[in-house]
Amino acid sequence: MMRDSARNAAIEAAIASCNLTGKTVVEIGTGAGLPAMLFARHGARKVFTCEMDERIAAAAREIIRNNDLQDRIVVIAKSSRQAILDGDLPSAPDIIFTETLDSGVVGEGYESIAEDIRQVASFADDPDAT
Ligand SMILES: C[S@@+](CC[C@H](N)C(=O)[O-])C[C@H]1O[C@@H](n2cnc3c(N)ncnc32)[C@H](O)[C@@H]1O
Numbered sequence: 001m002m003r004d005s006a007r008n009a010a011i012e013a014a015i016a017s018c019n020l021t022g023k024t025v026v027e028i029g030t031g032a033g034l035p036a037m038l039f040a041r042h043g044a045r046k047v048f049t050c051e052m053d054e055r056i057a058a059a060a061r062e063i064i065r066n067n068d069l070q071d072r073i074v075v076i077a078k079s080s081r082q083a084i085l086d087g088d089l090p091s092a093p094d095i096i097f098t099e100t101l102d103s104g105v106v107g108e109g110y111e112s113i114a115e116d117i118r119q120v121a122s123f124a125d126d127p128d129a130t
């Protein structure tokens with residue numbers, strides 16, 4: 001997947017098309033950290049990204065550190081559902097991103113991820129939410 005240059009270019013083009021300056025991003029599914037690093041490189045102030053596989057999350061942290069982006073990217077080694085329950089995600093993120101589709105299109109528990117996206121987005125409607 002990381003070698004799929006067409007995929008990676010499409011993700012970067014989409015991210016680059018956003019006005020990210022000063023924005024807060026929540027990502028579900030860090031993987032190796034590519035989208036999170038692209039958001040940071042294209043101007044996002046802070047990226048909160050959760051990864052449910054602890055070993056993948058540890059690898060992503062290392063890659064992010066190697067790219068000197070650790071101050072702007074927080075890797076949360078939890079599922080999005082657990083991160084929401086534990087209050088690890090910020091209220092009112094400007095952007096919520098996920099690339100957790102697979103060749104079955106809605107693999108990787110996409111329906112529960114869609115529900116988690118609704119939850120995170122609804123924080124934005126509640127000024128008292130943390
Ligand atoms: C297809 S990979 C993509 C990684 C990265 N977003 C990218 O585009 O390069 C999806 C990753 O999301 C993680 N993942 C899937 N569902 C998740 C969830 N609900 N919460 C956190 N991580 C999740 C998987 O463990 C996997 O590492």
